[in-house]
Amino acid sequence: MRVSRQKAQKNRDAVLDAAARLFRERGLDGAGVAEVTREAGLTHGGFYGQFPGGKDALAAEAVTAAFAATQAFWEELAIGTKPGSGGALAAIISAYLSDGHRDDPGRGCPVPALAADAARRGGVVQAAFSGGVRDLIDTLARHTPGNTDAGRRAEAARLLATLAGAVLIARAVSGGDPALANTVVDAAKAGMPLNGICVP
């Protein structure tokens, strides 16, 4: 049965939201079209009307949405901190390396959750992922101390690698060796620029 255009848009958004969460939780191969649409309160039949590009198109849009949400979350964290004080960066790092982020990949950064999948899938998914990483590094660079744009971007890139790597490893070992997971996250925290000065 037909629904209003407003309701149709809401339904599409619900599918996208469910996809962005489920893909981060279970991987691009671990969540199917049927489950995603069911989670959005719909059946799978209408899906190809919403996303003519099929699952790949959904995955690409979900990746973009997940990056946008992460970026928005970071900007929200930055509000209320003194500009130039490094407080925004500290807040982002603290949230990124929190237990909450480690244990809730569905609402977290797409990099540790989906980077390997994006690398393998290629096409529109990898393109969306690349754009997301670039925007995320730019956002991080805006809150990173440094003299030049290139320097801030490089530092932000290094930071994201360490943050994503630490959460990636922590998630992988938290079930089999919780102490090791904490070691990795704590080591990453200790190596963050705000805890001292790095002189390359």
Add this chain to the structure above:
Amino acid sequence: MRVSRQKAQKNRDAVLDAAARLFRERGLDGAGVAEVTREAGLTHGGFYGQFPGGKDALAAEAVTAAFAATQAFWEELAIGTKPGSGGALAAIISAYLSDGHRDDPGRGCPVPALAADAARRGGVVQAAFSGGVRDLIDTLARHTPGNTDAGRRAEAARLLATLAGAVLIARAVSGGDPALANTVVDAAKAGMPLNGICVP
């Protein structure tokens, strides 16, 4: 047809080798039992005689084998460098952040290739992964400067997070934004302890 016990062992090893490579290349969901055994020159029927635990058992053993190979490769790199000079660590870092490693996940470190899969799969796979990460960090710590064991281990953990994160991101964006991939890897290189002094 029955084969000799020696040949049977060789066949099992061939399946394990193929699995260790294919799983790293395509992910645990991206390579099937049929393809792995075919790559080893066998049919899939005999597989459950070799691995009664099924695909999960194969994945767990493949993860362990991949970590062991990475560790052996690092130890090989360390041979011929002056002990305590940091030369071994420099060689490991250089190899890890090379284009060759980025573009050949099948023979590379299991962390960027399989950590997300291991986190989701749980069970014996996650247990094998946890053990592999611990051993890898211990190996890295043996070549890391520092005053205490705990300090070396923490530094090694932080190092592995940065290395794995950088390669993970580089692989994900190399198709869509090659310049960004180089930015991330170069930034990780520049942030390595051997290029300067980190004062936490």
Add this chain to the structure above:
DNA sequence: TGTACATCAGTGAACGCGCGTTCACTGATGTAC
């Protein structure tokens, strides 16, 4: 050492299952008058 036979590593067909995708259909929406 030679022979007869039990063992078992590997084969290939078959199983149920869930996947991504298609399509005829439904019925409320949006529109033309």
Add this chain to the structure above:
DNA sequence: TGTACATCAGTGAACGCGCGTTCACTGATGTAC
């Protein structure tokens, strides 16, 4: 504003396909004599 009808968002059954796994069978190996 009210009515008639075309549009189309969503439904649910169905498609082929590849997955992990099972199993009856084959025939060379390993063993007992």
